[in-house]
Amino acid sequence: MKNVFILFALLSLFSCKQKKKDELKETRTSGTMKILVDETVGPLVQREIDIFKIDYPDANFLATFKPEEKIIPAFLNDSVRVIILPRLLTKQEEKYYTQRNIKINTSRFAVDGIALITNQDNIDSVINVKDVIDILQGKSSSRKLMFDNAYSSTFKYLKELAGIKQFPPKNVYAKNTANEVIQLIAKDKSFIGVLGINWLSEKNTVFVSNKDKIKTLGLKNDKGKIGGDKFYKPTQDNLINGIYPFLRNINIIDCEGRDGLGTGFAVWLRSQRGQLIVLKSELAPHKLMPRQINYK
Structure with missing residues (x-):
């Protein structure tokens, strides 16, 4: 009887080890x-x-x-x-x-693309790519940009586009997350928020609770470039057609x-x-x- 118990225990141990091995495969x-x-x-x-x-x-x-x-x-x-x-x-x-x-x-x-958002009460509804670059290069003092994070790919993308290595001394700032940018723009019309488009989704509760207070800016590229004929918003159609400037x-x-x-x-x-x-x-x-x- 004792031998049967030992054999049963060994078989059970082997079975557990084999099961664990299979689970990790x-x-x-x-x-x-x-x-x-x-x-x-x-x-x-x-x-x-x-x-x-x-x-x-x-x-x-x-x-x-x-x-x-x-x-x-x-x-x-x-x-x-x-x-x-x-x-x-x-x-x-x-x-x-x-x-x-x-x-x-x-x-x-x-x-996807990089969206530019502003407060619903802001008189601006469009912006040129050149205007964004001017802000990043410290040439414009009338507008302020707020990025989702100083280490984000959104800043890296626009930093390379503007040919700069770091933030200018004024008018360019960063929060910690995209949702913090959304919340700021919803209550402060002095900033333009910069974030990935997929944060502006009905599945994002922070966006949904603030969407009536913000708007997405239309963006126009430099003349002669794709998206340079008029202002485009980062809609799905404009992403699919490849005409939104910040793709x-x-x-x-x-x-x-x-x-x-x-x-x-x-x-x-x-x-x-x-x-x-x-x-x-x-x-x-x-x-x-x-x-x-x-x-x-």
Whole structure:
């Protein structure tokens, strides 16, 4: 009887270990994956993750949502090998992986844009790209910009466009989050808020509670450039047609070096189901875009 009990205990222990091993097995639709996400596109990515987990309950994501400059170091020092950014990696960033013969798989799955918002009582309803650049270069004192974060990809995008390395001494400021920008603009008409478009969504309760107090500015590009013929708002149609001046590609970049959950999620993001979520988020799905946009 004692031997039977010992045998039963050993079988149970082996069964538990085997079950645990099977649970940890990573495939395209199961396992655990660490992923870094630029928070300016956070709402969209969170919805994609939520639906993917409904489709594949054995998939587990350890997602970190932070400003771009806060997550890039973790990606480059090999702490996390999957990242979602509204740009491509630079040649210098690619070297961190290519010099170790690790393949970089980059897939665009959506196109978003940078929205400019102001208080509903502000007399301005449009702005030129040149005016935005002038503010960033310290040439204009009549308007003030408020970014979602000093380390965000929105500031990086416009900083590169304006050819500056840091904030000018006046008229350009930053909060900590996009929702803080929305709340400020709702009560202060002296600022123009700068944030990712997908934060201006009916699924964002902060936006919904303040949307009657804010408005989105129309944006006109420089003459001769796309979007330079008139003022365009960041509507879904204007994103799909590629005519809104401040467009950005949203990419998933996978450097895991294996066919695992990172690969499966990237493929799923570009599938009909993943693209439908992009469409419902009022951004531009990858498959509906008429051309590849090479904006950073």
